Amino acid sequence: FLKDVLAKEGIKTIITTGPPHSVHLIGYYLKQGRPVHWVADFRDPWTTIGYHKKLKLTKSAEKKHKLLEAKVLHTADKIIVTSSTTKKEFENITSQPIKVITNGFDGELLTNDGLDSKFTISHIGSLLSGRNPVKLWSVLAQMVDEFPAFKEALRLQFIGVVSDEILSTIKEVGLQDFIEVIGYVSHQEALVYQRKSQVLLLVEIDSQETIGIIPGKLFEYMAAKRPILGIGPKNWDVESIVEETKTGYIFKHSDDIELKNVILRWFENYQKGQLNIIADNIEQFSRRELTRKLAEYI
Template structure:
């Protein structure tokens, strides 16, 4: 098969979706498929192009048997709504141009967000006849509407109509949870089009390590009970609740709250943390992928949070990293969310209601006082991940889906 993948993020960026797509592309190529990836110049999360790269209209290289085409996109370290929109639009236009220059592809695998990618998939289907699978990692525009990022009624109606048009034009829609499937069904999408395929992580790359490791020693973590929040600190994350938890636990001098990552609300959380005057809260930037096993393993417990009613349009990928390192997960999420259901299926942690700081604090104290239970939950998470969400199992499911679509007669 000749497979085209379009995603705005791709290694050396550490965005989880980019890493997963690199692994998917590598596995497809190893099985004899011809794979082309169209992506942007690496700049996430800083908004500044990485050293060794220089923006141009497009470049092409072969990486591990994959043709990687990098296209121009607007970048800026300033995280405003307008700049983000321009970033999305410039990539949409340049990636469309790059795709038009390619020889005929059997299938396009298009990742959302941003939703503008779906518009390009529609154009490519109608102009060049490329059928596409639409991969939904976050449900847009639902996320942007629920957080108040988009409030204009006309724009909301336009985006909702565009969303349905994209779904209608897709050969198949791959979603990452049953909750996402239910969301699409409620919008009138045919169940026959939808496939639920979990996200994954390479359990051979992220492995359990001792808590007292090189990363931990470099940051003075040994001897501390580390509560880790690792990954994107986004608008719907609700991560500010951890500052309240730290205040409630301030008398336990050995408990340290460690944030590792970046995001649009990180500065706000840092300011709130400084205002408390506590020295039990620490912030670090994203770490190199080759030490992620050390980073995740430095934790005693790992935390995921989401704002109330935001768990049905987003599933934080950070959970997979926690589970891969065999660390127990404490989640502050809605009980009917996909995140809660995943943790229950895996038996890997404790869930409390979203935005309930006292309950989250109590859950942290529970595992602080019962290290054997914490270790058991961590082991169970790792075992579930290896059996159900490992790289080989999930990429094989995608390859089967691609084959199914390529064997179907074009509409």
């Protein structure tokens, strides 16, 4: 069907995007014997994505995945990835051009009107067991015991689903009275919660496989212009983005002392009504700017 469409419409460029990475196989076969320009867009890695090892593949199936991945990477005229880690990984497989184009945020940067009166640390989206930031809950519990004003002001706000294991961990350290689970809301409502929150929490699984994972919510967090508290694996690609844009701090799951110091410093600024960030060059992650880069690359 697509062969006929290419011929009939005179299409010279095709773009495939995955996962599912089987979509790239369509591009691979359309490229055979045809003068089409093929751009393969990987929004996630293929054989190194976090859940790949959990698929319980046989050795022959694993080998086939690797073979198909290599075929796509060698045959595509241009490749797009969302992180520098994935780019380095693919550069070990192919010499074809590879461009990093991250996810981004929609619309204009907005001002924050009506911040929460509480010292809200909010997580937007699913917070599942594998991401449980145990050290963070422990540090917050210590601060509640040590600083009466912090105890009075703290609120942990979850917009979206939270695993029972994470809620149990929070309760085990004595923070059950500070939890507010909002549940699912519309995307527009989620944006409002982001802009109202004092601090935005971003968490990733502590694993080698997740170093190159840059959650889409990071860019919406940046657009909300609220301090980002990130906790993830060592050498997480998110860290360089947050550092470059001066939008917050990123910690490893094992960090505690410096994590506590940053939260305490933010809390002191909150008490003065001065908890803000002065972000730098966030506009490069607007979808308008990213689309301009995409158009140039194609």
